Amino acid sequence: xxxxxxxxxxxxxxxxxxxxxxxxxxxxxxxxxxxxxxxxxxxxxxxxxxxxxxxxxxxxxxxxxxxxxxxxxxxxxxxxxxxxxxxxxxxxxxxxxxxxxxxxxxxxxxxxxxxxxxxxxxxxxxxxxxxxxxxxxxxxxxxxxxxxxxxxxxxxxxxxxxxxxxxxxxxxxxxxxxxxxxxxxxxxxxxxxxxxxxxxxxxxxxxxxxxxxxxxxxxxxxxxxxxxxxxxxxxxxxxxxxxxxxxxxxxxxxxxxxxxxxxxxxxxxxxxxxxxxxxxxxxxxxxxxxxxxxxxxxxxxxxxxxxxxxxxxxxxxxxxxxxxxxxxxxxxxxxxxxxxxxxxxxxxxxxxxxxxxxxxxxxxxxxxxxxxxxxxxxxxxxxxxxxxxxxxxxxx
Numbered sequence: 001x002x003x004x005x006x007x008x009x010x011x012x013x014x015x016x017x018x019x020x021x022x023x024x025x026x027x028x029x030x031x032x033x034x035x036x037x038x039x040x041x042x043x044x045x046x047x048x049x050x051x052x053x054x055x056x057x058x059x060x061x062x063x064x065x066x067x068x069x070x071x072x073x074x075x076x077x078x079x080x081x082x083x084x085x086x087x088x089x090x091x092x093x094x095x096x097x098x099x100x101x102x103x104x105x106x107x108x109x110x111x112x113x114x115x116x117x118x119x120x121x122x123x124x125x126x127x128x129x130x131x132x133x134x135x136x137x138x139x140x141x142x143x144x145x146x147x148x149x150x151x152x153x154x155x156x157x158x159x160x161x162x163x164x165x166x167x168x169x170x171x172x173x174x175x176x177x178x179x180x181x182x183x184x185x186x187x188x189x190x191x192x193x194x195x196x197x198x199x200x201x202x203x204x205x206x207x208x209x210x211x212x213x214x215x216x217x218x219x220x221x222x223x224x225x226x227x228x229x230x231x232x233x234x235x236x237x238x239x240x241x242x243x244x245x246x247x248x249x250x251x252x253x254x255x256x257x258x259x260x261x262x263x264x265x266x267x268x269x270x271x272x273x274x275x276x277x278x279x280x281x282x283x284x285x286x287x288x289x290x291x292x293x294x295x296x297x298x299x300x301x302x303x304x305x306x307x308x309x310x311x312x313x314x315x316x317x318x319x320x321x322x323x324x325x326x327x328x329x330x331x332x333x334x335x336x337x338x339x340x341x342x343x344x345x346x347x348x349x350x351x352x353x354x355x356x357x358x359x360x361x362x363x364x365x366x367x368x369x370x371x372x373x374x375x376x377x378x379x380x381x382x383x384x385x386x387x388x389x390x391x392x393x394x395x396x
Contacts, residue, residue: 021062022075023126025054029080030133033057037080037136051077080137081156084130085119090157090183096224100179103127112224112364124176131166131177138164147171150249159186163252184252188232199226200366204388207369208359209237215356216311217318220329225361227320228252228297235261235318238293245289248297262289292316304336311354326360326368330382350375353382365390 029037040050054076058069083090089098089108097109098117103124106117121127135142140151147170153162163182169175189197191205200208211217212234219227232253238244244261246253255261296307296319311317323329334348343351353372360368369388376383 019122021064021072022079023129025058025062025072025076026079026133027129028057029054030129030136034136038139041137041139047081050080079133083134083156085121086181088119089117090160090162090181093159096183098179098181098183100127100177102174102176109224127176131179134164135166140166142166142168144168144170160184161186161252161254182252184228186254187256188254189229190236190256191233194230194233197364199230199364204366204369207388208234208357208366211357211369211371212318213238216316216354217357217359218329218333218355219318219320219359219361220323220326221320221361221367222322222324224364226364226366227361229364230359230361230366231295231297231318231320235293235295242292243290244293244295245291246295246297247303249300253295253297262291293318295319298322299333299336301336302340304333305341308333308337308348308351308354312351317355323360326358326370326384329358329360346380349380349382358384 036045036050036053039045040047045053051073055069055073058064058072058076062069062072064072078087086098086100086106089095089106092108092110094110095108096112099107101107103121103126106120107114108117109115121130131142134140135149138151138153140146140149142149147168149164149166151164151166153164156162161184163184165180165182167178169177172178191209194200195202195205208230217234219231221227235244235246235253236256236258238258240259242260244258246261246263248263253263255263293316294307294310295317296303299307299319299321307317307319321329321333323332330349330352334345334352337343337348338345341348353374356372358370358372359366360370366388367390368386370384371387373383373385375381
């Protein structure tokens, strides 16, 4: 079959391939016209101005019928302002996580269960083009110096904040990039919604709200167990005259109603730049900002020392931490502190009594609640009283 080139698009003598044209148009806007895409992302160009530029580009270089030009521009708009073949997964409110293992192997977590997504990219080339596009769109450098990237898109979807973790073939065993997307609801559920969803009953909700206000709280559990969800809801119950500061790595904690909450997020170094604001640095800054309640979205390292010191000196605090059980959460927080302080394990354990409430989450349910009753010198350990345990088969 013969073919000929017209402008920027390869055209078949029998049938024009709109799919190929769209692929090439996206490639042009992620390479030689990348600056236009970046200007749109930064707000220097409006959506209308950007699409007008694309329409002119199509008309000048693609030499198709007006109807075909309009169809190409429409498909391009959906691609640029959506997320290509992943758009339907992002739009599905039952899906919380998307994992692209390879161009033809996309997995999702739907209502807490992992399953095949039912969609795929046409080829490895198309998938790589998509990766280049989202990197440009989100102003992320994916060179060899930045082979692992975490970034957030809080503009594209009115319902979700999209948190991306991207690793490139340089560090993968696979020859393709790995892409994970966490969809964080903008309008996160409130306590009443969590009661309706079966996370806890009214009595447990009232207990948690009271203890959250009266002392520091540590919420633990595994991945997607509901830790951030319940912390987001509990902090909204704080009084309006309580000044709250939230330090987090990704923008997962937000507020819907509270008038006096500030949010700081970490900023990793990019490429060769030395600019770096990790959770440790923003936690230090946060503790000088005259707050009544200090929250760390998820404790992962040296920031644990500043959280524990704040709580131990009487500052109201709350945080989440990954742990497979409640007792291991305490030791994990102590381990983080040990690597970044001069305290002994015993000293750190004794300080941990400032976290008066320990909540263990499992499968989007409040599984256990413990109250710290103080240091046991004979056992050289903290005493915890179990005040609630959800048994298997319990219905709410």
